[in-house]
Amino acid sequence: MSEAQKPKPKITASRRLFLKTKVLKKASLLLAAEKEEKKNERERTLNERVPPLQLSGLSVQELQTLCKELQQKIDSVDEERYDIEVKVTKNEREIAELSHKIYELKGKMKRPALKRVKISADAMLGALLGSKVKESVDFKANLKTVKKEEDKKEEVTDWRKNVEAMSGMEGRKKLFDAGQ
Numbered sequence: 216m217s218e219a220q221k222p223k224p225k226i227t228a229s230r231r232l233f234l235k236t237k238v239l240k241k242a243s244l245l246l247a248a249e250k251e252e253k254k255n256e257r258e259r260t261l262n263e264r265v266p267p268l269q270l271s272g273l274s275v276q277e278l279q280t281l282c283k284e285l286q287q288k289i290d291s292v293d294e295e296r297y298d299i300e301v302k303v304t305k306n307e308r309e310i311a312e313l314s315h316k317i318y319e320l321k322g323k324m325k326r327p328a329l330k331r332v333k334i335s336a337d338a339m340l341g342a343l344l345g346s347k348v349k350e351s352v353d354f355k356a357n358l359k360t361v362k363k364e365e366d367k368k369e370e371v372t373d374w375r376k377n378v379e380a381m382s383g384m385e386g387r388k389k390l391f392d393a394g395q
Contacts, residue, residue, distance in 0.1 A: 224231075270278070334342075 226234075268281075270281075273281070
């Protein structure tokens with residue numbers, strides 16, 4: 216069987232559609248049940264923490280003290296909420312920094328393309344050192360001077376004279392003496 220020929224699916228399209236709709240219905244039912252459970256949990260928690268207020272039969276003085284107590288509770292809860300919020304933001308910042316370090320360590324960071332900037336040496340020193348340096352600096356002044364050795368060029372002579380001089384035993388003797 217070649218790659219161009221794909222095997223037929225073992226399940227029919229109508230069966231696949233039926234199963235898909237069944238799974239979606241079940242998921243929607245589970246989601247609704249979860250929402251209802253969260254709502255009941257919230258109501259139960261609120262009833263435990265905050266008992267219902269009974270305001271009937273209270274005098275003005277008692278209502279004022281009740282309001283002051285409620286205000287103090289609100290303030291303490293607000294302080295706790297703020298402290299938790301600060302801790303959460305601090306943890307989120309730390310997580311972001313650590314994930315950035317991990318990303319850098321993996322080495323997959325894209326480096327931005329640098330633009331070529333034409334700047335003189337004086338302007339570069341001014342930018343690096345600030346306004347301290349006012350005179351221009353000659354970078355070439357501190358460089359070593361290197362003497363260039365001129366290649367010894369052999370004089371171009373008539374090759375025929377050279378062949379005549381090197382012919383015979385005398386020429387071989389000259390070559391032998393020149394080699395040592």
